[in-house]
Amino acid sequence: NGNNLIRIGEEEMLEETNPLAIVLDNNPLPSPRSATGGGSLMVSSHSEVSVHRVKKEEVESKISAWQTAKITKINNRFKREDAIINGWEGEQVQKATSCMKKVERKLEEK
Structure with missing residues (x-):
């Protein structure tokens, strides 16, 4: 049954496309005070900072x-x-010009 769900795409997690969405950080950065350990913690912390920076730049x-x-x-x-x-403005100018020419012709006839 689980295989059928995967096949039809029910198990897929849709990626959030709203850039302003607030999402929980599944990998929060450790506090600098609690980071007292060996070099392996520093590598892990550096990797998390890099991932965090990439996510921030993406957002x-x-x-x-x-x-x-x-x-x-x-x-x-x-x-x-x-x-x-x-x-509309051009149309109004054209109407006014046409009207003025009519008036001018009438005045010339008199």
């Missing part, structure tokens, strides 16, 4: 990508709105 990278995507989305929305406004 910072995801945050940066999220911010960039959000800013791009907002900028694109404002560009669309600006294009709509400029189109």
Whole structure:
């Protein structure tokens, strides 16, 4: 039965994709005060620090990508709105110009 679950993907752990999600640290760094031991503890501690640094950089990278995507989305929305406004403005100028030319023709006829 467990083999069937693996085959259909029920056992898979989904990776968190939200860069702002708060997740528990399964490998917390040991306190510097409690790290009184031999060289093997220092190697393990260095490895944990390196893993922690990589995870931190990964989260910072995801945050940066999220911010960039959000800013791009907002900028694109404002560009669309600006294009709509400029189109409307051009239309109004064209209407006013047409109206003014009509008035000028009427005045010239008199």
